[in-house]
Structures are given as structure tokens and as C-alpha cells.
Amino acid sequence: MTTDTNMKSPEAAAVPPSGPAPVKKRVPRGRKRLLTRRDRITLGFMAGVPTVLHVALVWVTALASIALAFTSWDGIGFDSIKWVGLDNFKQLFSDNPQFWPAVEHNVIWFVVLILIPTPFGLFLAVQLDKQIRFSRVYQTAFFLPVVVSLAVTGFVWQLVYNPDTGLINSLIGANKPGHYIDWIGDPHLNLWAVLIAASWRHTGYMMILYLAGLKGVDPSLREASSLDGANEWQTFKNVIFPTLRPTNTVVLVVTIIEALRAFDLVFVFNKGAQGTELLSILITNNIIGESSRIGYGSAIAVVLLVISLVVIIPYLISTFRKERSA
Amino acid sequence: MSTPTVALGAKQRTPLRPARILLHVFLAGTALAWLAPLLWAVFAALRPYSETSTKGYVSWPDTLNFDNFKNAFTQSDMLHYFGNTLIIAVPAVLVTLLLSSMVAFYVSRFDFRLNIFLLLVFTAGNLLPQQVIITPLYRMYLLIDLPGITMSGKLYDSALGLVLIHVAFQSGFCAFVLSNYMRMLPHELTEAALVDGASVWRMYWQIVLPLCKPAMAALGTLLSIWIYNDFFWAIVLISTGENMPITSALNNLSGQYFTDPNLVAAGALLTAIPTLIVYFVLQRQFVSGLTLGANKG
16 A cells, blocks of 8 residues: 555656645745744754764764775774875775675676566566466565575575585585585685575565556556557567666666675675675675774775765666656 | 456456466466575474484485474574564664654655755665775774663674664665655645644654554564664674674574584574564565665665
């Protein structure tokens, strides 16, 4: 119920011919004059407390990351903070044997998620949207991995990948010494092994997003298209898919963010050792690993921040522009 | 294969055409494959290690029992870790809903000049990868002394620290969703209350909030599962094993019991049970929450 009302909100708000909009703008000014002093103070607290908390813990720390990226600091006392200019970045880009592999793996993570589980999730959504029997059962099966925590997912998949006791090796007879396929230990295999687990989860997530999108498609469009003699594929390609544009945008953004955030699975699998380095893991290793190089870790965080903002800013601008005009 | 006729007349006639049967076969097969890793974990967890180590894991079971579950639960003191999660998740969910609904109320009912800006700040903050802010946050938590308030005497390694970051981070997304929701409530409602001399707080608490129940329920379900499932904040911001919530504690346990995969499987499944229960009971809320805030990573 909530989904429907909210999903439709932009169109619903756009339907009445520009009547409510000016009223909406006039009302708050009039209302504000009615407010007592106490009301204003209450409002100040209501907006202020959450904003201060959010800004202090999220945005101030993000800015602090940027500042620290240009310093070196061992974390003990503030006097050991030294300005080092671009040194951290220079070292990161040229000396660190893990940095470029990590960037590459984050990119691969995104490419795999967008090319395999995303279309598959869309495909499943289209099939399940046909009002078939047992639809709920199928949906639950595909969606279950999204509900289970990524850490637990990591443990479950380790049982599948384990070289001598795992499901795969047991089935293909590679569980005897000398014949091991070390899915998690082999640097050529482990990233793909983790990505299968990540895709397993991502498919269900995408399926739900697309199912919600498909519910919003006007049934008369389908009818018109079939009256015109289009077959199922033509209807999907020319009629349904274009109307899913808003969902596609969301899916793209979600997938990029997921690829940048990827952490839990890899951490549980092998802590990002050989072959599964990720930017998130490198940053975390600077905190909970043996070495605490704060400036250096922050420099990696800045790289991650810049990549994220390249995605987040255009997305938010387009979302909020739509809201404003609605 | 005309979809519209199916869509329109699904109730009256669902002829079992070959295409439809094929679709069911495909979906059932895929669904089973999707559940396979979880079913495999269940199968492994139900068997004693001694049996699987001699017979191999892919073999007909002689004994199936709940011993591994019992052992994982008692030997590793899981109840204690579930308790830790509860101490973190319950306040975090409630405070997040309270604070984000207050911001949403403000931007959707009062200040239209600030609303876009404030919502941008909140929403963008929520989309950032957590690792972008962790280094300074970790340092900050170590610097903040709270003697007598937390066990560690600092914000670091305390349930309070985790609650604060969950609230700060998740309120971004909830504020955005709730403000959209509140904007659709008729303005006459609060208008009339204002004319009658109701205070702003009363308008929020007695008029707007009760109307937001469906959205709050959806967000509450979603938040519970997300915060329960959190691994990253707990791994970095909690150092004492005793203080860990269940997901990160599991990581320690599996290190301890790595020689017995069956026990680890049982532990992992036990950890997943509360989320599965929440999901099955509140499925509708969960899914609608997820699609409400589809911008969430």
C-alpha cells in the first residue's frame, strides 16, 4: 500500500492542473506568522538535533577524511599530525601494489553486477509479474538472500566453496589432496567466487525493485500493444522497458553504490588477501590491521569519496529537480 | 502469448498452456538452485562432524539432529551476543524513526526554503560508502571520553557508539522517505490544528505521526533488518569480543571453530534466524520499505 502511493507520488502530484502549487507556497509564510515563540524553538530542536547528529558524524568526518589525506599521522596525539601535501596520493598511485588491483576489482564488481544479476533480476520480475500461481513462493526464494546478512552469506558460501568439505568440490570430485580447486585461496578464482555469492544476493534485490516498477506500468499500454499485434518480446522492448526508466536509474545507482560499498563478503571470505583487494578493505586494514597509517587510509577514502560523488551528485540533482517541479 | 488477457482474466481462466508449464519448471528449478546454498548449510549443520569427516559431506546421512545448533548456541554464548544486538538495534531503530520523522515534519510542513538543501544533505550522506568516513570516525570515537557512561569509558567499543552512527547514517534515508510521505497528507489537517491553537509538537505527535504509521512500519522493519545485519561498523568500532553484536561475534566464533564446519554452519544459520522471522512475519512491510526508498544501497 505504502509503496503504491509513494511510487506514484510524482505523477499524482503532477495531475491536478497547477492549482495546489501556488497555495502550497503561500501557506507556509502565513503559517509561520501564526507560530508562537515556543513553537519556533520546538521546530528548531526538531530539525536541529537530527541535523547536527547527521552532519557531525557523516559530513564532518567526510571532510576530516579529505583533510587527513594530506597529512601523516600515527594517531597518537595531535602534535604528530604533519602536513605532507600530495605525498599520500603519490605513494598510493605509484607505490602501493594493492591500490590499482583494488580499483580494478571494484570496477569488475560493478560490471559483473550490472551485466549478470541485474538483467536476470529483471527477467525474473517480468516472469513473476505475469500473475502466475505460486508467484509468492518463487519471490520468497529469490529474495531470501537479500534478507540474510552479508556476513552470514559469506559463511554459507564458504561451506559451498571449501576445498575439501565444500559442496562444489565434493560434487566434481576435486576434494582430494592434489586435486583441490581452492576457490577462496586461488588469486585467479577467488574474486569470481565471491562475485557469484554477491550476484546471488543482488538478483533478488533487483527483482524486487523491478517488480515494484512493473506494478506501476499502466495495463492499458499492454493491451494496446497486443491489439497492435506485438508479440511478448516486442511489447517488452518497445512498451514496457521504456516505462521502467525511473526504476532503471535507481537500479544503476544502487548497483554502483553496492559495488563501491562491497566489503562484508570479502572480509568474511579472506579479508581481502591476494586477488580480492577492494578499496573498502584497504581503508579498513589501515584501521584494524597492524599498521595504523591514518593519512594514507584517508587518501584511499578520498578516492572512494570522489568516485561516489560522481554518481551521487547527478543522481540527487535529477531526483530533486523532479521533486521540485512535481 | 498475450500477457494482457492473462493479466485481465487471471482469476477466471488460467489455461495451463505448454509455455506456462515450461515457465513453472524453469522458476521452480531456479528457485531451488537459489535456495541450494542455504539448504546445504542446513544439511551440514544437522549432521555431526564425526560422520561427515569419515563419510564425506555429499553422502547419505545416518544421523540428523540438532546437536550442532545446541552446541553452537551454548558453547559460544550466542544468547549474550543476541542480547548485545538487541541493546544496539532497538534504540537505534526507535531513535532513527523519531529523529528522521521530526526532520521530515519540519521540511514537509514548515520550511520550504530549507527543505531541498536539508534533504540533499541527509540523502547524500546516506548514499556514501561507510568506508569514506570510517577513519576519522574511528579516531573521533577514541577521543571522546565517557567515563561511567559506557563500559569502555569511551565512545569507541560501546553500544552507544554504534547506536549513534546507525542513527546518524540511517536517518538520511528515512528523512527523505518520510518527508515525501508527509507532503502527501492534506494541508488542511495541520492548518486547522494551528488555527485552533495547537502547538507544533502536538501537531507532529498527535496528528501527523499517527497518519504516518504505514510508512513508519515499513521503515522500522527495514531498519531492524539492516541494523541487525550490520557487520562493518561493528567490526571496526567494537574491539572487545564481549561487546560485539551477533554478526561480528560470529566472525570470531568461526575463527575459533574453523575445524568444525558443521558447527560454523549451525552458528551462521542461528544468526540468520531472527532476520528470517522478521521477514516472514512482516514481509509486506519489508518489501514496501525497500521499494519506498529504492535509492538506498
